[in-house]
Amino acid sequence: MNTEELDTVLDSFATGLAYSSRSPLLRDPAGEGLFYEDISYPSSDGTPLEAWFIPREGSTKLIVAMHAFGFNRYGFPSHVEPWKSAFGPHNDSEINFIRDYRILHDNGYNVLAFDFRNSGLSGAANGNLQSNTRFEARDVIGTLAYVKSRPDLAAMTLGLFARCMGANASFRAIDSDPEAFADVRCLVAPLLLSPLVFLETQLERAGLGEHLDEVNRRFRLLTSTSLGEGTTSRWAPSVTMPTLTYGVRDDVLTRPSDLEEAFAAIGAKEKSMFWIEGTPRRWDGYQWFQRHPERILEWFESHMS
Template identity: 25%
Template sequence: MSIRLIGLSLAAAGIATAQDPATADSIRELLNDPNSDVAKLAKQYAGKSGGNQLFYFPTRDEPATPRMWGLKYESVDFKSADGTALHGWFIPAKSKTPQTAKGTVVFSHGNTGSVGHHLGFCVWLAEAGYNVLLYDYRGFGKSGGSVDRRGMIDDVKAAFAYVRKRPDIDPEKLISYGHSLGGAQSVTALGESPVKGLRAIVIDGAFASYQAMARIIGGQLGASLVTDELSPRDFVKKLTPTPLLVVHGTRDEIVPVSQGKQLYEAAGEPKTLFEVKAGRHGTALSNDNGAYRKKMIEWLDGVMKG
Protein backbone atom coordinates (compact mmCIF):
# COMPACT_ATOMS: atom_id res chain seq x y z
CA MET A 1 0.00 0.00 0.00
CA SER A 2 1.63 3.27 -1.11
CA ILE A 3 1.72 6.42 1.00
CA ARG A 4 -0.33 8.21 -1.69
CA LEU A 5 -2.96 5.49 -1.45
CA ILE A 6 -2.96 5.78 2.35
CA GLY A 7 -3.51 9.53 2.09
CA LEU A 8 -6.21 9.26 -0.54
CA SER A 9 -7.97 6.50 1.39
CA LEU A 10 -8.08 8.65 4.52
CA ALA A 11 -9.33 11.62 2.52
CA ALA A 12 -12.04 9.50 0.92
CA ALA A 13 -13.07 8.17 4.30
CA GLY A 14 -13.27 11.71 5.62
CA ILE A 15 -15.48 12.84 2.74
CA ALA A 16 -17.73 9.79 3.00
CA THR A 17 -18.33 10.28 6.71
CA ALA A 18 -18.38 14.06 6.86
CA GLN A 19 -22.03 14.00 7.88
CA ASP A 20 -21.35 11.61 10.75
CA PRO A 21 -19.72 13.66 13.54
CA ALA A 22 -18.74 10.63 15.60
CA THR A 23 -16.94 8.97 12.69
CA ALA A 24 -15.35 12.26 11.65
CA ASP A 25 -14.02 12.68 15.19
CA SER A 26 -12.58 9.15 15.02
CA ILE A 27 -10.79 9.94 11.77
CA ARG A 28 -9.36 13.15 13.20
CA GLU A 29 -8.18 11.23 16.27
CA LEU A 30 -6.51 8.67 14.00
CA LEU A 31 -4.77 11.35 11.96
CA ASN A 32 -3.52 13.07 15.10
CA ASP A 33 -2.12 9.90 16.70
CA PRO A 34 1.55 9.57 15.69
CA ASN A 35 1.65 6.06 17.18
CA SER A 36 -1.34 4.59 15.36
CA ASP A 37 -0.91 1.62 13.02
CA VAL A 38 -1.72 3.87 10.06
CA ALA A 39 0.95 6.36 11.14
CA LYS A 40 3.54 3.60 11.52
CA LEU A 41 2.68 2.15 8.11
CA ALA A 42 2.82 5.57 6.45
CA LYS A 43 6.21 6.38 7.98
CA GLN A 44 7.54 2.95 7.03
CA TYR A 45 6.70 3.53 3.37
CA ALA A 46 7.33 7.25 3.12
CA GLY A 47 10.18 8.01 5.46
CA LYS A 48 10.64 11.39 7.13
CA SER A 49 10.04 13.55 4.04
CA GLY A 50 8.25 11.16 1.68
CA GLY A 51 5.01 13.07 2.16
CA ASN A 52 6.50 16.04 0.29
CA GLN A 53 5.44 14.37 -2.95
CA LEU A 54 1.80 14.33 -1.83
CA PHE A 55 1.52 18.04 -2.62
CA TYR A 56 1.68 17.42 -6.36
CA PHE A 57 -0.92 15.98 -8.73
CA PRO A 58 0.57 16.44 -12.21
CA THR A 59 -0.97 15.28 -15.48
CA ARG A 60 0.53 15.05 -18.95
CA ASP A 61 -2.59 16.01 -20.91
CA GLU A 62 -3.44 19.17 -22.85
CA PRO A 63 -7.15 19.86 -22.30
CA ALA A 64 -7.03 23.35 -23.84
CA THR A 65 -4.74 25.86 -25.53
CA PRO A 66 -4.88 29.67 -25.67
CA ARG A 67 -6.28 29.37 -29.21
CA MET A 68 -9.46 27.91 -27.72
CA TRP A 69 -9.80 31.21 -25.86
CA GLY A 70 -9.39 33.18 -29.08
CA LEU A 71 -5.79 34.18 -28.38
CA LYS A 72 -2.63 33.90 -30.42
CA TYR A 73 0.23 32.10 -28.71
CA GLU A 74 3.65 30.59 -29.18
CA SER A 75 4.82 27.26 -27.78
CA VAL A 76 8.14 27.78 -26.03
CA ASP A 77 10.82 25.51 -24.64
CA PHE A 78 13.58 26.38 -22.19
CA LYS A 79 15.68 24.65 -19.54
CA SER A 80 15.88 24.80 -15.78
CA ALA A 81 19.21 25.25 -14.01
CA ASP A 82 19.88 21.51 -13.88
CA GLY A 83 19.09 21.02 -17.57
CA THR A 84 15.50 19.79 -17.13
CA ALA A 85 13.49 20.64 -20.25
CA LEU A 86 10.50 22.89 -19.57
CA HIS A 87 7.58 23.76 -21.84
CA GLY A 88 5.21 26.70 -21.85
CA TRP A 89 3.16 29.15 -23.88
CA PHE A 90 3.81 32.81 -24.59
CA ILE A 91 0.65 34.83 -25.19
CA PRO A 92 1.21 38.34 -26.56
CA ALA A 93 -0.96 41.13 -25.23
CA LYS A 94 -4.16 41.34 -27.24
CA SER A 95 -4.42 44.37 -29.54
CA LYS A 96 -0.78 45.29 -28.83
CA THR A 97 2.64 44.16 -29.91
CA PRO A 98 4.74 42.43 -27.21
CA GLN A 99 7.03 45.47 -27.14
CA THR A 100 4.16 47.90 -26.45
CA ALA A 101 2.42 45.73 -23.84
CA LYS A 102 1.94 47.16 -20.35
CA GLY A 103 4.29 44.47 -19.07
CA THR A 104 4.95 40.72 -19.16
CA VAL A 105 3.36 38.41 -16.60
CA VAL A 106 5.04 35.12 -15.67
CA PHE A 107 2.19 32.91 -14.43
CA SER A 108 2.97 29.94 -12.14
CA HIS A 109 0.03 27.57 -11.83
CA GLY A 110 -1.35 25.45 -8.99
CA ASN A 111 -0.51 21.87 -8.14
CA THR A 112 -3.11 19.91 -10.12
CA GLY A 113 -3.05 19.05 -13.81
CA SER A 114 -1.02 20.60 -16.60
CA VAL A 115 -0.84 24.19 -17.79
CA GLY A 116 -3.87 23.75 -20.07
CA HIS A 117 -6.06 23.32 -16.99
CA HIS A 118 -5.13 26.77 -15.67
CA LEU A 119 -5.75 29.12 -18.59
CA GLY A 120 -8.79 30.66 -16.93
CA PHE A 121 -6.59 32.09 -14.21
CA CYS A 122 -4.54 34.27 -16.56
CA VAL A 123 -5.78 34.69 -20.16
CA TRP A 124 -7.78 37.77 -19.14
CA LEU A 125 -4.48 39.53 -18.46
CA ALA A 126 -3.63 39.27 -22.18
CA GLU A 127 -6.98 40.88 -22.93
CA ALA A 128 -6.05 43.68 -20.50
CA GLY A 129 -2.85 44.53 -22.37
CA TYR A 130 -0.23 42.29 -20.72
CA ASN A 131 1.94 39.62 -22.30
CA VAL A 132 1.64 36.30 -20.44
CA LEU A 133 4.15 33.47 -20.13
CA LEU A 134 2.66 30.36 -18.53
CA TYR A 135 4.56 27.12 -18.21
CA ASP A 136 4.65 23.66 -16.66
CA TYR A 137 7.02 22.70 -13.87
CA ARG A 138 9.10 19.55 -14.16
CA GLY A 139 6.89 16.47 -14.13
CA PHE A 140 3.87 18.39 -15.42
CA GLY A 141 2.46 18.55 -18.97
CA LYS A 142 5.10 18.50 -21.70
CA SER A 143 7.95 19.42 -19.35
CA GLY A 144 10.53 16.79 -18.56
CA GLY A 145 11.75 15.39 -15.27
CA SER A 146 9.75 14.50 -12.19
CA VAL A 147 8.19 16.58 -9.42
CA ASP A 148 10.59 17.81 -6.76
CA ARG A 149 10.23 20.82 -4.43
CA ARG A 150 13.74 22.19 -4.93
CA GLY A 151 13.66 21.64 -8.66
CA MET A 152 10.22 23.19 -9.14
CA ILE A 153 11.28 26.36 -7.34
CA ASP A 154 14.27 26.50 -9.67
CA ASP A 155 11.82 26.12 -12.57
CA VAL A 156 10.14 29.38 -11.51
CA LYS A 157 13.54 31.08 -11.73
CA ALA A 158 14.12 29.50 -15.15
CA ALA A 159 10.85 30.95 -16.47
CA PHE A 160 12.01 34.46 -15.54
CA ALA A 161 15.48 33.83 -16.99
CA TYR A 162 13.85 32.74 -20.25
CA VAL A 163 11.45 35.65 -20.56
CA ARG A 164 14.19 38.21 -19.79
CA LYS A 165 16.12 36.95 -22.83
CA ARG A 166 13.24 37.42 -25.26
CA PRO A 167 14.10 40.28 -27.63
CA ASP A 168 10.44 41.18 -28.19
CA ILE A 169 9.56 42.24 -24.61
CA ASP A 170 10.70 44.92 -22.19
CA PRO A 171 12.75 43.06 -19.53
CA GLU A 172 12.29 45.98 -17.15
CA LYS A 173 8.51 45.44 -16.95
CA LEU A 174 8.09 41.98 -15.46
CA ILE A 175 5.34 40.72 -13.14
CA SER A 176 5.09 37.48 -11.16
CA TYR A 177 1.62 36.00 -10.67
CA GLY A 178 1.14 32.64 -8.96
CA HIS A 179 -1.94 30.72 -7.89
CA SER A 180 -1.93 28.33 -4.91
CA LEU A 181 1.27 26.22 -5.08
CA GLY A 182 2.50 28.54 -7.83
CA GLY A 183 2.20 31.51 -5.50
CA ALA A 184 4.04 29.70 -2.73
CA GLN A 185 6.86 28.59 -5.02
CA SER A 186 7.16 32.04 -6.58
CA VAL A 187 7.59 33.71 -3.19
CA THR A 188 10.45 31.36 -2.34
CA ALA A 189 12.07 31.57 -5.77
CA LEU A 190 11.99 35.37 -5.88
CA GLY A 191 13.01 35.68 -2.25
CA GLU A 192 16.06 33.52 -2.96
CA SER A 193 16.93 35.10 -6.30
CA PRO A 194 15.61 38.62 -6.96
CA VAL A 195 14.83 39.25 -10.63
CA LYS A 196 16.05 42.41 -12.34
CA GLY A 197 13.14 44.27 -13.87
CA LEU A 198 10.51 42.67 -11.61
CA ARG A 199 7.93 45.36 -10.90
CA ALA A 200 5.15 43.49 -9.06
CA ILE A 201 4.31 40.17 -7.38
CA VAL A 202 0.79 38.75 -7.09
CA ILE A 203 -0.16 35.60 -5.18
CA ASP A 204 -3.68 34.15 -5.12
CA GLY A 205 -4.71 31.41 -2.68
CA ALA A 206 -1.10 30.73 -1.65
CA PHE A 207 -0.03 29.03 1.57
CA ALA A 208 2.66 30.01 4.04
CA SER A 209 3.89 26.60 5.23
CA TYR A 210 4.03 23.10 3.75
CA GLN A 211 3.76 21.49 7.16
CA ALA A 212 0.81 23.68 8.12
CA MET A 213 -1.04 22.58 4.99
CA ALA A 214 -0.16 18.95 5.64
CA ARG A 215 -1.52 19.30 9.18
CA ILE A 216 -4.74 20.91 7.94
CA ILE A 217 -5.32 18.07 5.48
CA GLY A 218 -3.84 15.10 7.32
CA GLY A 219 -3.51 16.04 10.97
CA GLN A 220 -0.32 15.38 12.91
CA LEU A 221 0.30 12.30 10.77
CA GLY A 222 0.39 14.40 7.62
CA ALA A 223 2.64 17.01 9.22
CA SER A 224 5.07 14.32 10.39
CA LEU A 225 5.63 13.15 6.80
CA VAL A 226 6.37 16.59 5.35
CA THR A 227 9.32 18.94 5.76
CA ASP A 228 8.96 22.71 5.92
CA GLU A 229 12.12 23.57 4.02
CA LEU A 230 11.73 26.30 1.40
CA SER A 231 8.36 27.38 2.80
CA PRO A 232 7.30 30.83 1.54
CA ARG A 233 6.81 32.28 5.03
CA ASP A 234 10.61 32.21 5.39
CA PHE A 235 11.16 34.17 2.16
CA VAL A 236 8.27 36.60 1.79
CA LYS A 237 10.06 39.33 3.78
CA LYS A 238 12.86 39.26 1.20
CA LEU A 239 10.52 40.44 -1.57
CA THR A 240 10.72 44.03 -0.34
CA PRO A 241 10.79 46.58 -1.96
CA THR A 242 8.89 44.95 -4.86
CA PRO A 243 5.15 45.66 -4.42
CA LEU A 244 3.22 42.57 -3.29
CA LEU A 245 -0.48 41.85 -3.78
CA VAL A 246 -1.98 39.01 -1.71
CA VAL A 247 -5.37 37.74 -2.93
CA HIS A 248 -7.33 35.22 -0.87
CA GLY A 249 -10.95 34.14 -0.66
CA THR A 250 -12.58 34.00 2.75
CA ARG A 251 -14.24 30.68 1.85
CA ASP A 252 -11.17 29.03 0.34
CA GLU A 253 -11.85 25.33 0.87
CA ILE A 254 -8.28 24.19 0.09
CA VAL A 255 -5.96 26.81 1.60
CA PRO A 256 -7.49 28.64 4.58
CA VAL A 257 -7.49 32.41 4.32
CA SER A 258 -5.38 32.45 7.49
CA GLN A 259 -2.47 31.11 5.41
CA GLY A 260 -2.67 34.01 2.97
CA LYS A 261 -2.97 36.53 5.81
CA GLN A 262 0.07 35.00 7.47
CA LEU A 263 2.09 35.68 4.33
CA TYR A 264 0.71 39.20 4.11
CA GLU A 265 1.58 39.96 7.74
CA ALA A 266 5.11 38.58 7.34
CA ALA A 267 5.77 40.60 4.18
CA GLY A 268 7.43 43.98 4.16
CA GLU A 269 6.06 47.12 2.53
CA PRO A 270 4.75 47.94 0.02
CA LYS A 271 2.00 45.35 0.24
CA THR A 272 -1.74 45.11 -0.45
CA LEU A 273 -4.34 42.55 0.65
CA PHE A 274 -7.49 41.65 -1.30
CA GLU A 275 -9.56 39.56 1.12
CA VAL A 276 -12.36 38.41 -1.17
CA LYS A 277 -15.65 37.81 0.63
CA ALA A 278 -17.11 34.39 -0.24
CA GLY A 279 -14.21 33.70 -2.61
CA ARG A 280 -13.21 30.05 -2.94
CA HIS A 281 -9.86 28.55 -3.94
CA GLY A 282 -10.41 28.95 -7.65
CA THR A 283 -12.91 31.81 -7.73
CA ALA A 284 -11.53 34.73 -5.71
CA LEU A 285 -10.74 36.70 -8.85
CA SER A 286 -13.68 35.55 -10.98
CA ASN A 287 -16.56 36.04 -8.50
CA ASP A 288 -19.05 38.85 -9.13
CA ASN A 289 -18.26 39.06 -12.84
CA GLY A 290 -14.56 39.43 -12.16
CA ALA A 291 -14.82 42.35 -9.74
CA TYR A 292 -11.42 41.57 -8.21
CA ARG A 293 -9.88 40.94 -11.61
CA LYS A 294 -10.67 44.56 -12.39
CA LYS A 295 -9.20 45.62 -9.05
CA MET A 296 -6.07 43.59 -9.72
CA ILE A 297 -5.63 45.16 -13.17
CA GLU A 298 -6.08 48.61 -11.65
CA TRP A 299 -3.45 47.75 -9.03
CA LEU A 300 -1.06 46.44 -11.69
CA ASP A 301 -1.61 49.42 -13.97
CA GLY A 302 -0.82 51.73 -11.06
CA VAL A 303 2.33 49.87 -10.11
CA MET A 304 3.57 49.73 -13.70
CA LYS A 305 3.08 53.47 -14.15
CA GLY A 306 4.76 54.26 -10.84
Protein backbone atom coordinates in the same frame (compact mmCIF):
# COMPACT_ATOMS: atom_id res chain seq x y z
CA MET B 1 -9.50 1.79 11.36
CA ASN B 2 -6.94 -0.91 12.13
CA THR B 3 -3.18 -0.39 12.25
CA GLU B 4 -2.62 -1.55 8.68
CA GLU B 5 -5.35 0.71 7.30
CA LEU B 6 -4.02 3.69 9.27
CA ASP B 7 -0.51 3.06 7.95
CA THR B 8 -1.83 3.11 4.39
CA VAL B 9 -3.75 6.34 4.94
CA LEU B 10 -0.81 8.14 6.53
CA ASP B 11 1.44 7.01 3.70
CA SER B 12 -1.04 8.39 1.18
CA PHE B 13 -0.94 11.83 2.82
CA ALA B 14 2.88 11.85 2.81
CA THR B 15 3.28 10.65 -0.77
CA GLY B 16 0.54 12.97 -2.03
CA LEU B 17 2.55 15.96 -0.84
CA ALA B 18 5.96 14.55 -1.74
CA TYR B 19 5.34 13.76 -5.40
CA SER B 20 4.03 15.99 -8.15
CA SER B 21 1.16 14.49 -10.12
CA ARG B 22 0.64 15.44 -13.74
CA SER B 23 -2.74 16.64 -14.88
CA PRO B 24 -3.53 16.94 -18.61
CA LEU B 25 -3.78 20.08 -20.68
CA LEU B 26 -7.35 19.87 -21.98
CA ARG B 27 -7.40 23.29 -23.64
CA ASP B 28 -5.07 25.71 -25.38
CA PRO B 29 -5.25 29.46 -26.04
CA ALA B 30 -6.73 28.95 -29.52
CA GLY B 31 -9.94 27.86 -27.80
CA GLU B 32 -10.26 31.40 -26.45
CA GLY B 33 -9.42 32.93 -29.84
CA LEU B 34 -5.83 33.70 -28.90
CA PHE B 35 -2.84 33.32 -31.19
CA TYR B 36 0.07 31.72 -29.32
CA GLU B 37 3.51 30.20 -29.69
CA ASP B 38 4.54 26.87 -28.19
CA ILE B 39 7.94 27.49 -26.63
CA SER B 40 10.48 25.50 -24.65
CA TYR B 41 13.46 26.59 -22.60
CA PRO B 42 15.58 25.29 -19.71
CA SER B 43 15.08 25.83 -16.02
CA SER B 44 18.14 27.17 -14.23
CA ASP B 45 19.28 23.58 -13.65
CA GLY B 46 18.57 22.48 -17.22
CA THR B 47 15.16 20.85 -16.78
CA PRO B 48 13.17 21.48 -19.99
CA LEU B 49 10.10 23.63 -19.45
CA GLU B 50 7.15 23.92 -21.84
CA ALA B 51 5.21 27.15 -22.17
CA TRP B 52 2.83 29.28 -24.21
CA PHE B 53 3.70 32.78 -25.30
CA ILE B 54 0.60 34.81 -26.15
CA PRO B 55 1.64 38.04 -27.90
CA ARG B 56 -0.33 41.26 -27.77
CA GLU B 57 0.47 43.34 -30.84
CA GLY B 58 1.89 46.76 -29.98
CA SER B 59 2.29 45.99 -26.27
CA THR B 60 5.54 46.37 -24.35
CA LYS B 61 4.17 44.78 -21.15
CA LEU B 62 4.56 41.13 -20.20
CA ILE B 63 2.87 39.05 -17.49
CA VAL B 64 4.47 35.73 -16.53
CA ALA B 65 1.75 33.41 -15.19
CA MET B 66 2.41 30.49 -12.83
CA HIS B 67 0.15 27.67 -11.70
CA ALA B 68 -0.64 25.82 -8.47
CA PHE B 69 0.50 22.40 -7.20
CA GLY B 70 -0.90 19.60 -9.37
CA PHE B 71 -2.18 22.13 -11.94
CA ASN B 72 -0.58 23.19 -15.21
CA ARG B 73 -0.60 26.28 -17.44
CA TYR B 74 -4.08 25.38 -18.75
CA GLY B 75 -5.53 25.08 -15.24
CA PHE B 76 -6.91 21.89 -13.67
CA PRO B 77 -9.45 19.33 -15.00
CA SER B 78 -11.34 18.96 -11.73
CA HIS B 79 -14.58 18.31 -13.61
CA VAL B 80 -13.38 14.78 -14.50
CA GLU B 81 -11.94 11.94 -12.42
CA PRO B 82 -9.52 11.29 -10.86
CA TRP B 83 -8.88 15.02 -10.51
CA LYS B 84 -12.52 15.73 -9.56
CA SER B 85 -11.92 14.02 -6.20
CA ALA B 86 -8.45 15.42 -5.58
CA PHE B 87 -9.31 18.47 -3.44
CA GLY B 88 -12.67 17.70 -1.89
CA PRO B 89 -16.33 18.22 -2.82
CA HIS B 90 -16.18 22.02 -2.80
CA ASN B 91 -13.44 22.08 -5.45
CA ASP B 92 -14.73 19.88 -8.25
CA SER B 93 -15.36 22.22 -11.20
CA GLU B 94 -12.95 22.90 -14.04
CA ILE B 95 -10.31 25.59 -13.61
CA ASN B 96 -9.48 27.21 -16.95
CA PHE B 97 -6.68 29.77 -16.62
CA ILE B 98 -6.80 30.51 -20.35
CA ARG B 99 -9.74 32.79 -19.58
CA ASP B 100 -7.35 34.78 -17.38
CA TYR B 101 -4.89 35.06 -20.25
CA ARG B 102 -7.71 36.31 -22.50
CA ILE B 103 -8.48 39.10 -20.03
CA LEU B 104 -4.82 40.06 -19.68
CA HIS B 105 -4.37 40.02 -23.46
CA ASP B 106 -7.46 42.16 -24.03
CA ASN B 107 -6.16 44.67 -21.50
CA GLY B 108 -2.86 45.13 -23.28
CA TYR B 109 -0.50 42.46 -21.95
CA ASN B 110 1.66 39.83 -23.55
CA VAL B 111 1.42 36.61 -21.52
CA LEU B 112 3.92 33.80 -20.90
CA ALA B 113 2.45 30.80 -19.07
CA PHE B 114 4.63 27.77 -18.30
CA ASP B 115 4.41 24.32 -16.76
CA PHE B 116 6.56 23.71 -13.70
CA ARG B 117 8.79 20.62 -13.77
CA ASN B 118 6.89 17.36 -13.31
CA SER B 119 3.72 19.18 -14.41
CA GLY B 120 1.88 19.49 -17.70
CA LEU B 121 4.31 18.80 -20.53
CA SER B 122 7.51 19.98 -18.82
CA GLY B 123 10.36 17.60 -18.12
CA ALA B 124 10.56 15.09 -15.30
CA ALA B 125 13.17 15.90 -12.69
CA ASN B 126 14.34 15.15 -9.14
CA GLY B 127 12.65 11.76 -9.08
CA ASN B 128 9.30 13.54 -9.50
CA LEU B 129 9.68 15.01 -6.01
CA GLN B 130 7.99 18.22 -4.95
CA SER B 131 10.21 19.44 -2.14
CA ASN B 132 8.58 22.60 -0.80
CA THR B 133 9.41 24.67 -3.92
CA ARG B 134 13.16 24.02 -3.61
CA PHE B 135 13.16 22.74 -7.19
CA GLU B 136 10.29 24.83 -8.58
CA ALA B 137 12.10 28.04 -7.60
CA ARG B 138 14.68 27.11 -10.25
CA ASP B 139 11.91 27.07 -12.86
CA VAL B 140 10.93 30.64 -11.97
CA ILE B 141 14.55 31.78 -12.29
CA GLY B 142 14.94 29.89 -15.58
CA THR B 143 11.80 31.53 -16.96
CA LEU B 144 13.07 35.02 -16.15
CA ALA B 145 16.41 34.15 -17.76
CA TYR B 146 14.54 33.06 -20.90
CA VAL B 147 12.64 36.35 -20.98
CA LYS B 148 15.93 38.24 -20.78
CA SER B 149 17.42 36.10 -23.55
CA ARG B 150 14.75 37.02 -26.12
CA PRO B 151 15.33 40.44 -27.71
CA ASP B 152 11.59 40.96 -28.21
CA LEU B 153 10.83 40.28 -24.53
CA ALA B 154 13.92 41.56 -22.72
CA ALA B 155 12.93 45.22 -22.87
CA MET B 156 9.31 44.66 -21.84
CA THR B 157 7.89 45.89 -18.56
CA LEU B 158 7.52 42.75 -16.47
CA GLY B 159 4.94 41.60 -13.91
CA LEU B 160 4.23 38.23 -12.29
CA PHE B 161 0.86 36.55 -11.70
CA ALA B 162 1.77 33.56 -9.54
CA ARG B 163 -0.88 31.38 -7.92
CA CYS B 164 -0.42 29.22 -4.80
CA MET B 165 2.67 27.03 -5.41
CA GLY B 166 3.71 29.44 -8.14
CA ALA B 167 3.70 32.25 -5.58
CA ASN B 168 5.57 30.18 -3.00
CA ALA B 169 8.15 29.20 -5.61
CA SER B 170 8.53 32.86 -6.59
CA PHE B 171 9.04 33.88 -2.97
CA ARG B 172 11.76 31.26 -2.53
CA ALA B 173 13.36 32.17 -5.87
CA ILE B 174 13.50 35.84 -4.86
CA ASP B 175 15.19 34.83 -1.61
CA SER B 176 17.80 32.71 -3.41
CA ASP B 177 18.49 35.04 -6.36
CA PRO B 178 17.12 38.54 -5.84
CA GLU B 179 19.09 39.94 -8.78
CA ALA B 180 17.04 37.78 -11.18
CA PHE B 181 13.98 39.83 -10.15
CA ALA B 182 15.54 43.27 -10.48
CA ASP B 183 13.34 44.12 -13.47
CA VAL B 184 10.07 42.77 -12.06
CA ARG B 185 7.76 45.71 -11.42
CA CYS B 186 5.11 43.93 -9.35
CA LEU B 187 3.71 40.62 -8.20
CA VAL B 188 0.16 39.31 -7.82
CA ALA B 189 0.37 36.25 -5.54
CA PRO B 190 -3.06 34.85 -4.68
CA LEU B 191 -3.86 31.85 -2.47
CA LEU B 192 -0.57 31.58 -0.62
CA LEU B 193 -0.55 28.28 1.24
CA SER B 194 1.97 26.64 3.57
CA PRO B 195 2.08 22.85 3.08
CA LEU B 196 2.21 22.06 6.80
CA VAL B 197 -0.99 24.04 7.39
CA PHE B 198 -2.64 22.31 4.44
CA LEU B 199 -1.71 18.91 5.84
CA GLU B 200 -2.93 19.84 9.32
CA THR B 201 -6.36 20.92 8.08
CA GLN B 202 -6.77 17.80 5.93
CA LEU B 203 -5.77 15.46 8.76
CA GLU B 204 -8.21 17.20 11.09
CA ARG B 205 -11.04 16.83 8.56
CA ALA B 206 -10.25 13.12 8.38
CA GLY B 207 -10.22 12.81 12.18
CA LEU B 208 -6.48 12.13 12.16
CA GLY B 209 -5.13 15.41 13.52
CA GLU B 210 -2.96 13.70 16.12
CA HIS B 211 -0.85 12.12 13.34
CA LEU B 212 0.58 15.38 11.94
CA ASP B 213 4.12 14.75 13.20
CA GLU B 214 4.08 11.19 11.90
CA VAL B 215 3.06 12.22 8.39
CA ASN B 216 5.68 14.96 8.44
CA ARG B 217 8.25 12.33 9.46
CA ARG B 218 7.24 10.13 6.54
CA PHE B 219 7.38 13.12 4.19
CA ARG B 220 10.94 13.78 5.33
CA LEU B 221 11.93 10.18 4.63
CA LEU B 222 10.70 10.65 1.06
CA THR B 223 12.02 14.14 0.36
CA SER B 224 14.89 14.80 2.82
CA THR B 225 13.10 17.90 4.11
CA SER B 226 10.25 18.72 6.47
CA LEU B 227 7.00 20.37 5.49
CA GLY B 228 7.87 23.29 7.74
CA GLU B 229 10.54 24.36 5.27
CA GLY B 230 7.78 25.38 2.88
CA THR B 231 6.12 27.81 5.29
CA THR B 232 5.38 30.85 3.13
CA SER B 233 6.30 33.45 5.75
CA ARG B 234 9.83 32.02 5.87
CA TRP B 235 10.64 33.37 2.39
CA ALA B 236 8.30 36.38 2.32
CA PRO B 237 10.69 38.97 3.85
CA SER B 238 12.80 38.84 0.67
CA VAL B 239 9.83 39.91 -1.47
CA THR B 240 10.34 43.65 -1.92
CA MET B 241 8.49 44.46 -5.15
CA PRO B 242 4.89 45.73 -4.82
CA THR B 243 2.81 42.65 -3.99
CA LEU B 244 -0.93 41.97 -3.99
CA THR B 245 -2.34 38.81 -2.44
CA TYR B 246 -5.82 37.49 -1.73
CA GLY B 247 -7.49 34.34 -0.49
CA VAL B 248 -10.77 32.67 0.40
CA ARG B 249 -11.38 33.41 4.07
CA ASP B 250 -13.39 30.20 4.71
CA ASP B 251 -11.18 28.03 2.47
CA VAL B 252 -11.53 24.45 3.79
CA LEU B 253 -7.97 23.61 2.68
CA THR B 254 -6.21 26.11 4.94
CA ARG B 255 -6.63 28.70 7.70
CA PRO B 256 -6.89 32.50 7.44
CA SER B 257 -3.95 32.89 9.81
CA ASP B 258 -1.56 31.28 7.30
CA LEU B 259 -2.21 33.91 4.63
CA GLU B 260 -2.29 36.70 7.22
CA GLU B 261 1.12 35.67 8.57
CA ALA B 262 2.57 35.45 5.05
CA PHE B 263 1.22 38.88 4.16
CA ALA B 264 2.61 40.42 7.35
CA ALA B 265 6.04 38.95 6.55
CA ILE B 266 6.23 40.27 2.97
CA GLY B 267 9.11 42.73 2.83
CA ALA B 268 7.58 45.10 0.28
CA LYS B 269 6.80 48.63 1.39
CA GLU B 270 3.83 48.62 -0.95
CA LYS B 271 1.61 45.59 -0.45
CA SER B 272 -2.11 44.87 -0.33
CA MET B 273 -4.38 41.98 0.64
CA PHE B 274 -8.09 41.22 0.46
CA TRP B 275 -10.42 38.35 1.36
CA ILE B 276 -13.01 36.60 -0.80
CA GLU B 277 -16.00 36.14 1.47
CA GLY B 278 -19.04 33.87 1.64
CA THR B 279 -17.62 30.66 0.19
CA PRO B 280 -15.56 27.68 1.42
CA ARG B 281 -14.39 26.93 -2.15
CA ARG B 282 -10.71 27.54 -2.81
CA TRP B 283 -11.69 27.20 -6.46
CA ASP B 284 -13.56 30.52 -6.17
CA GLY B 285 -10.15 32.04 -5.45
CA TYR B 286 -8.65 30.55 -8.59
CA GLN B 287 -11.57 31.89 -10.63
CA TRP B 288 -11.76 35.30 -8.94
CA PHE B 289 -9.72 37.13 -11.55
CA GLN B 290 -11.83 35.96 -14.49
CA ARG B 291 -15.00 36.90 -12.61
CA HIS B 292 -13.81 40.13 -10.96
CA PRO B 293 -10.65 41.32 -12.73
CA GLU B 294 -10.84 45.00 -11.82
CA ARG B 295 -8.68 45.13 -8.69
CA ILE B 296 -5.93 42.90 -10.09
CA LEU B 297 -5.86 44.80 -13.38
CA GLU B 298 -5.60 48.07 -11.45
CA TRP B 299 -2.60 46.68 -9.56
CA PHE B 300 -0.79 45.71 -12.75
CA GLU B 301 -1.68 48.97 -14.46
CA SER B 302 -0.51 51.15 -11.58
CA HIS B 303 2.89 49.46 -11.41
CA MET B 304 3.57 48.63 -15.05
CA SER B 305 2.64 51.86 -16.82
